[in-house]
Amino acid sequence: DTGVSQDPRHKITKRGQNVTFRCDPISEHNRLYWYRQTLGQGPEFLTYFQNEAQLEKSRLLSDRFSAERPKGSFSTLEIQRTEQGDSAMYLCASSDMDNNQPQHFGDGTRLSIL
């Protein structure tokens, strides 16, 4: 069990650029989640996959955001035309399909918009 891995750890970009983050879940976990955490706040849910199917999306996930999990393993989160308000920590978590299992979090990707 190598834990949830996120890449990169930190991304600095100019406003208007596109960015993509990657998450590799714990290998046997078929559920994968994305959250966003801004300074001084708790994480807020963005979206959730079970295997390759995106089953739930938050209203926070505007049309500039897209997430994929094409083969039911790793996932990517892309933000197009970044804005100042997108600056945040983006957290990925994974869990087993058993409802009793908790979500395990990665270290996160910190996005800074210049």
Next chain:
Amino acid sequence: AQTVTQSQPEMSVQEAETVTLSCTYDTSESDYYLFWYKQPPSRQMILVIRQEAYKQQNATENRFSVNFQKAAKSFSLKISDSQLGDAAMYFCAYRPRSDGSEKLVFGKGTKLTVNP
């Protein structure tokens, strides 16, 4: 909509002492999970303890225990014999068990400082 409230933005405790972090939540569901997660500075969030709402017995994990009051919708975390490594942000979180949603709803967190 479910909400989680942590009314203490910051708390401090002396090493070896006991501290209690508060959490209240609002839900119309009867079956759900409650969690406390710990987030050390610049490190990943880890699960501290979990409570299933249908269980009346309060969960315990070594020095960590909860006081779950379902009628009052209260879920506090007690840390006994506090250690320097306990210093972190602590987040209370809620997840319904049966409405098909898998998302965790988090509070804003409590920053715990442990003084030597």
